[in-house]
Amino acid sequence: MKKNFPSPELPFAYRDQPLSGNIINGLGETNKRAATQIFHGSGARELEWSKLELFFGLINPFKVSWLNLVNRWMLRDADGRIAKSKRKITSHADITAEIKDLALSFGAGSVGTSPMIKEALYKGGEINYANAIVILYPMDSDEMQHVTTARAGTETMRAYMEISRTAIELSKKIRAMGWRARAYCEGADLLHIPLAINAGLGQLGKHGSLICREFGSSMRIATILTDLPLDHDKPIDIAVDDLCIGCRRCTIDCPVDAISDEKHMVRGDDKWYVDFDKCVPYFTEAVGCGICIEVCPWSKPDRGFSLSEKLLKKREKNKLKELK
Ligand code: SF4
Numbered sequence: 001m002k003k004n005f006p007s008p009e010l011p012f013a014y015r016d017q018p019l020s021g022n023i024i025n026g027l028g029e030t031n032k033r034a035a036t037q038i039f040h041g042s043g044a045r046e047l048e049w050s051k052l053e054l055f056f057g058l059i060n061p062f063k064v065s066w067l068n069l070v071n072r073w074m075l076r077d078a079d080g081r082i083a084k085s086k087r088k089i090t091s092h093a094d095i096t097a098e099i100k101d102l103a104l105s106f107g108a109g110s111v112g113t114s115p116m117i118k119e120a121l122y123k124g125g126e127i128n129y130a131n132a133i134v135i136l137y138p139m140d141s142d143e144m145q146h147v148t149t150a151r152a153g154t155e156t157m158r159a160y161m162e163i164s165r166t167a168i169e170l171s172k173k174i175r176a177m178g179w180r181a182r183a184y185c186e187g188a189d190l191l192h193i194p195l196a197i198n199a200g201l202g203q204l205g206k207h208g209s210l211i212c213r214e215f216g217s218s219m220r221i222a223t224i225l226t227d228l229p230l231d232h233d234k235p236i237d238i239a240v241d242d243l244c245i246g247c248r249r250c251t252i253d254c255p256v257d258a259i260s261d262e263k264h265m266v267r268g269d270d271k272w273y274v275d276f277d278k279c280v281p282y283f284t285e286a287v288g289c290g291i292c293i294e295v296c297p298w299s300k301p302d303r304g305f306s307l308s309e310k311l312l313k314k315r316e317k318n319k320l321k322e323l324k
């Protein structure tokens, strides 16, 4: 796996040292509170670091920056007109199955549903929909072996564009049924991971990303929020912690030692944590980095289901041993 990346000598410095990303993110805080959004927004509101993010976005390799701009342009169709006549929903189970089939036929690799939850909102965020449809789209594992080069960055942006297209198409279909629906993709004012976990798509890994059985962490996530009445999936246990506790692959391979081997208290939850002050600067310079998600054993193609099954069996076996 290549680890070279262009590291330009940047022509600026901070006048004052900015606040630590870990403080902004609530590391060590025992009370529950919403996350603070400082970048990766939709552009709907001014974020503290959005200009700096734009600067780093523009100095990315040309193709990556161009695809990023095209993706942003596509997202102008994330919301739109709603048909005047509303389709009557007689069975939540039937409409949920229909929506999932549509998502898969439009190109999603996996799909789940969740009620809208407050954990998906940033501080000050106001999103008023009842339900979430969360979709995953895999990245090409051969291309992603080239993290942190422009080749992997291009594949990441291609996956973003594909998942944006799928989410936009699905939201259009729902609006054509007369129900509100909006697609949230890259640069959304919404936290996708809590919704994906609640929609039964996977669990949080030590590297701070979602792990699913279908694609490990080598995928992108998008969400369609809607008022269409839906049945909800339930969170699943695929034994992510069972492996993360003993595995140190991402911890060792992270070039800036940003990944912690212990869980930490973050805004009232004990969870895996990535040091923002170490990860974000490297991530920003290294065309999106992504080393941790690509070295993760779950990301090996066609590995996830058998790995989960093996780990769950081992857990049961250990429990039985303890009882004897
Ligand atoms: S590389 Fe290992 S420790 Fe890191 S997230 Fe994957 S399974 Fe967990």
Ligand code: SF4
Pocket: 207, 253, 254, 255, 256, 257, 258, 259, 274, 278, 279, 280, 282, 283, 288, 289, 290, 291, 292, 293
């Ligand atoms: S994205 Fe890169 S820098 Fe950030 S935690 Fe993963 S490996 Fe480390």
